[in-house]
Amino acid sequence: MTGTPCILAIDQGTTSSRAILFDGEGTIQALAQREFRQHYPQAGWVEHDPEEIWDTVVAVCREVLDKAQADDLNVIAIGITNQRETTLVWDRETGKPVHNAIVWQDRRTADFCRRLREAGHEAMVTDRTGLVLDPYFSATKITWLLDNVRGVRARAEAGKLAFGTVDSFLLWRLTGGRVHATDATNACRTCLFNIERQDWDADLLSLFDIPVSLMPEVRDSAADFGHTDKAVLGTPIPVCGVAGDQQAALIGQACFKPGMVKSTFGTGCFVVLNTGETIVRSRNKLLTTVAYRLNGKAYYALEGSIFAAGTTVQWLRDGLGLIQSATETEALASSIENNNGVYIVPAFAGLGAPWWDAEARGAIYGLTRGSGKAEMVRAALESTVYQLSDLVGAMVADGGTIEAMRVDGGMVANGWMMQFLADILDLRTDRPVIAETTAFGAACLAGLQAGLYGSLDDLATRWQLDRSFEPAMTVQTRARNLAGWRDAVSRTLTER
Numbered sequence: 156m157t158g159t160p161c162i163l164a165i166d167q168g169t170t171s172s173r174a175i176l177f178d179g180e181g182t183i184q185a186l187a188q189r190e191f192r193q194h195y196p197q198a199g200w201v202e203h204d205p206e207e208i209w210d211t212v213v214a215v216c217r218e219v220l221d222k223a224q225a226d227d228l229n230v231i232a233i234g235i236t237n238q239r240e241t242t243l244v245w246d247r248e249t250g251k252p253v254h255n256a257i258v259w260q261d262r263r264t265a266d267f268c269r270r271l272r273e274a275g276h277e278a279m280v281t282d283r284t285g286l287v288l289d290p291y292f293s294a295t296k297i298t299w300l301l302d303n304v305r306g307v308r309a310r311a312e313a314g315k316l317a318f319g320t321v322d323s324f325l326l327w328r329l330t331g332g333r334v335h336a337t338d339a340t341n342a343c344r345t346c347l348f349n350i351e352r353q354d355w356d357a358d359l360l361s362l363f364d365i366p367v368s369l370m371p372e373v374r375d376s377a378a379d380f381g382h383t384d385k386a387v388l389g390t391p392i393p394v395c396g397v398a399g400d401q402q403a404a405l406i407g408q409a410c411f412k413p414g415m416v417k418s419t420f421g422t423g424c425f426v427v428l429n430t431g432e433t434i435v436r437s438r439n440k441l442l443t444t445v446a447y448r449l450n451g452k453a454y455y456a457l458e459g460s461i462f463a464a465g466t467t468v469q470w471l472r473d474g475l476g477l478i479q480s481a482t483e484t485e486a487l488a489s490s491i492e493n494n495n496g497v498y499i500v501p502a503f504a505g506l507g508a509p510w511w512d513a514e515a516r517g518a519i520y521g522l523t524r525g526s527g528k529a530e531m532v533r534a535a536l537e538s539t540v541y542q543l544s545d546l547v548g549a550m551v552a553d554g555g556t557i558e559a560m561r562v563d564g565g566m567v568a569n570g571w572m573m574q575f576l577a578d579i580l581d582l583r584t585d586r587p588v589i590a591e592t593t594a595f596g597a598a599c600l601a602g603l604q605a606g607l608y609g610s611l612d613d614l615a616t617r618w619q620l621d622r623s624f625e626p627a628m629t630v631q632t633r634a635r636n637l638a639g640w641r642d643a644v645s646r647t648l649t650e651r
């Protein structure tokens with residue numbers, strides 16, 4: 156085939172599915188995006204319709220492939236990146252899911268997690284997986300499906316069903332049911348994967364009562380994941396890279412050296428610090444996770460997960476109708492000199508790291524008769540920054556030395572917020588030229604496997620800075636802001 160070699164990155168996120176075609180220089184040649192519905196069957200529950208996920212993925216892929224054909228681009232490989240932890244179980248024969256996907260934000264298994272904690276299992280779980288016992292991860296969601304959807308446990312025990320995170324489900328469908336696999340970065344978010352031995356952990360499968368026959372094969376992040384079926388996207392294309400979206404963003408941000416850290420502002424916000432070949436055990440409730448696995452070798456990271464970032468701005472727009480569009484937030488937040496004492500703790504889905512309070516719920520503090528739209532918008536943006544500051548504080552307390560923060564995701568277009576971030580973290584904040592870091596990370600993995608890129612060093616030299624934000628806030632102002640936040644969080648936490 157002729158034409159410019161390109162990689163098709165599929166980015167299946169929490170609120171939309173995207174397909175992006177990158178050429179070897181990382182330039183976007185085509186992009187398509189479709190949003191899909193969020194289902195909230197009960198308070199604290201969040202589901203996605205797997206068929207809608209699949210339909211939107213196929214639609215966006217076809218859209219960019221048509222463009223590739225028209226522009227004489229040669230799509231040499233696919234890289235998949237995805238919302239992590241979200242749990243699917245489907246029939247191996249028909250490919251039909253047994254239930255909606257249970258989304259990472261879903262809290263229905265909070266009680267189950269508490270019982271396991273009370274029974275003293277958390278230390279073992281953390282030791283094997285690097286995670287904590289929280290409904291966030293896939294394991295308790297799988298158990299819920301096995302125990303609450305009629306006939307599912309029996310069918311699972313008879314080997315008729317398959318489990319997967321979204322990457323795995325897409326891979327299964329894309330390959331016409333020939334490949335049931337995942338990569339180590341997704342596997343390590345299930346709470347069933349032994350991060351040291353790099354395999355499913357028999358003790359954990361037994362603790363959560365999950366038959367091993369459900370589990371996909373775990374491969375490197377850059378690997379041969381089979382070819383797409385002709386019936387799905389026309390010509391068969393090799394799938395050469397898979398990574399969870401936060402790890403993909405770490406790769407897209409070229410954070411390959413220990414000490415390098417990125418935060419991605421999406422629905423939630425996720426800070427990931429590369430720790431190289433060392434498994435760093437957090438003493439501050441951060442997660443230890445696989446950053447990427449290449450040529451059979453795992454590299455690790457410390458991660459802090461905030462459940463509500465972009466969601467909070469979405470809530471201002473769709474829930475409260477305070478703004479028409481997220482782009483208005485920059486002008487509103489900077490229209491007042493300070494937050495006037497208003498703090499929002501956006502615990503819509505509980506609080507993630509370092510609090511891990513599944514039952515906490517959102518709250519607003521400090522309202523006076525003078526508080527208005529600007530205060531609410533500013534407090535919403537500030538809440539993401541404060542949560543991030545808690546995470547960076549935990550990383551430093553765990554021994555991390557951080558020189559600068561690389562940022563990406565939708566919110567980083569907001570210059571006011573990036574300056575506030577640098578000010579509160581007291582850390583230089585670097586925004587790269589490539590804003591689509593997550594999808595680009597998936598393209599990098601696929602490109603490494605397909606021979607488009609030579610090495611991680613090769614990728615690192617391609618990272619380009621758009622703008623740096625230097626801290627400029629006084630020590631007193633920072634301390635005053637953070638004291639208000641700490642007070643608000645402490646009032647929001649439930650007793651555990």
Ligand code: G3P
Nearest residue numbers: 168169238239421422423
């Ligand atoms: O762990 C959940 C995360 O992978 C979801 O990311 O970007 O879809 O909010 P995002």
